Amino acid sequence: MHRILVLTAGGLLAVGAALLPTAYYQNIPTARYVTASTQPGTESVSCSGQILAFDRAETYITSPVVTGDVLVEVGDQVAAGQVLCTVDLPATGLLMTSPELTSDFLKSYLENPETSSLESLLSASSLGEQSVQLAAAPEYASAINGTVTAVNLQSDSLYNSSQAAIVVEDLSELRAELYVPQAGVAGIEPGDKVLIQGAGITGEISGEVVSINPSAMQSLQNGALQVLVPVQVRLTSDSKGARPGYAVTAQILSRSSTDGLFIPYQAVCQDEENQEYVWLLSNTGAAVRQPVTTGEETAEMTQILSGITAEDIVLIGENLQSGQPVRLEGYYEG
Known part of the structure; x- marks a missing residue:
């Protein structure tokens, strides 16, 4: 009987030893990974303007x-x-x-x-x-x-x-005329994306720069002389309630000469002190917390101004802890 008990205990220890690596492996958090992509950087130019009809004929x-x-x-x-x-x-x-x-x-x-x-x-x-x-x-x-x-x-x-005695307007399509301060017009080109907002407009209107006026105009506002350059914009989304004559504000996303690093916005975390950070994979296969500075955001990506390089492996997962091993599930596809 004593021999049987010893054998049984030995068998249990052998089974436990065999199962221990599996249990440990299953408790390791999983994550997908991605590397930063290089994309043309952009700069945002703030301006104001008005909504106009596609065409307008004034009878004098x-x-x-x-x-x-x-x-x-x-x-x-x-x-x-x-x-x-x-x-x-x-x-x-x-x-x-x-x-x-x-x-x-x-x-x-x-x-x-x-x-x-x-x-x-x-x-x-x-x-x-x-x-x-x-x-x-x-x-x-x-x-x-x-x-x-x-x-x-x-x-x-x-x-x-x-x-004008009588005014006729073609309302089949609207456009916008924006007035850009001379300091911000140098980097704007036809094709640049425009985001337009204003009172009475539901949400945000998207647009595209069509042309930049070859000459500037001067405007006296609050006693200060401002030099503004008219920029014509074609609306690329629904007008969302806008009417000709509406005053609007806009952001023109002009393409800058420098490139930027972009990662999926899901990879960027923020702690209680509002410090933004990402998780990187170390040479030992563990997660490492890395503070970053972010720039502009698109619908799917966030620009990283500092903190990582294009060679770093960025982790996207839950329950990650610094210094803890990570199981990789594959490349993050978004």
Whole structure:
């Protein structure tokens, strides 16, 4: 009996010794690994601007006229060549040749054009049959297909204004015009990514730089002179509620001349003191905590400004501890 017990105990020790490496191995934390990739670095340029329609046509009437019919109102869809308004040329002629008559005779003509003929009004003004040369056209038409967004005149009334009489805008596609301080425009190129925000806009609009104005403009703000360069931007996402005329702020992500190291953002950790760090694999196969300084972030990657090199093996896993061995499960694919 004693011999049997000894053999049994020996057998248990042998089994335990065989199982010990397996249990120890199973308790080692696992991680995937990745190495930093080199990508072109970027610099962010802050600026402001406005949302604009894809195209805009403003109808100006450069001389005083008496309007005939205004044929559109705000919100109407019009086609290129469609008549927007007409001019009453006889009444306008009277206005041009004898302005002192406008208070009485012109009012009478507008109220009763059938009974108050131009000839009688001209005769009353001692102008007789004198011919009248008018700068105004008999009618004004839209230059583009679009939506009427402003009407600043009325039918059968005197119009004498420097503002656009009627505005038509093509709202099929929006764009943005940004005003970049001269110190930040040097690194901006067509194709650079733009992120746009503003009041009344749901979320963030993405865009792309189309062109940079060859000349700058000067603006006086709070008593200080600012030199700004207009930059045209094509929207590459949904407008998210933006309308022409909205004021916006933007970040232009210009490509810098230096390259940067990027790793998946899941590899970057942060402790209670807000120190950012990553886990590296040491030569002995253990995890090592390494503080890093981060830069810009993209949708999937974080730029590392200092702390690691392109040769370091970065670990992505849970429950990692400094100095503890790590089992590698494979390359991190994101």
